[in-house]
Amino acid sequence: MKLQKNTLFALYSVLESASRPERQLSAGEIARKYGISPHHLAKVLHTLAQAGVVESVRGVGGGYRFAGNAKRLTLIDVIALFENINAPARGTRPRPRRHSAGPGVERAIGTVLSEIDAMAEATLRSISIATLLKLAVRQRRQT
């Protein structure tokens, strides 16, 4: 499974802010840490703020602060702000044809691809931001 850049940047931002919810982080800080464009990240943070996942803090030392519930907010909640999770990825579904020679084949392939989508969605829906933060801590310890 491949996430779009904006979605990945959003997940970085959410995880960074949720790991230190008392702190305000600027787009620049997050961008430097992950080597991404601050301009691009600012747009992503704006979307997250509109959705109430982060809140924008104005003034000197302002930035963004986590505003969600890390135990309740799941990966799919964040991903759905940037991608249509129910839409099949381009090229992964046979195109329906008016006079198809093999509707059974197309349907069979579609069934298998739907299985994959369902598994991916269940996984993303089951992992909260708090769980992902714990996983990140465990993986840091292992490296």
Place this chain on the structure above:
Amino acid sequence: MKAPRPAAPAAVRVRNVRAGDLEDVAAIDLEITRLPKPGYWAEIYRRYGSGRRQQRFFLVAEAAGRIEGFVIGEVRDWEFGSPRCGWVFAINVRPKARLAGIGSRLLEAVCDGFRRLGVTKVRTMLARDNQLILSFFRSQGLMAAPFIPLEIDLDPAGTERA
């Protein structure tokens, strides 16, 4: 009127099930699944809760004299081609007692039992639309296992398969 607060984890005692707990266990299951299972819990108690229970665990969480949750698991050898590992096949906490760490305590307790038997891997299997329990196990650190559950609808006996 305020709902009673769930018991703090320290006030909860996890212990082996007793015959007298079965009514509470069945009531918790019924409250959650809405499916009465007459006979099932007595059979589970016979297999997992009574007599010599080598490799089998049926534990309950008790708070203020009331059963608030239960966990059932066992160690299985070479099932699905897998070396010895612990399987958790049921865990439930009374809905009003949730968010107080009782599920975590039950899982820890059954894992301690597995550890005492030398087991270093724990598995479970869940319906993929059961987000609540799936999220609970995820929060406890469980990751996808290298297995894929498969199933098929069987034609009734006496019909020919295409």
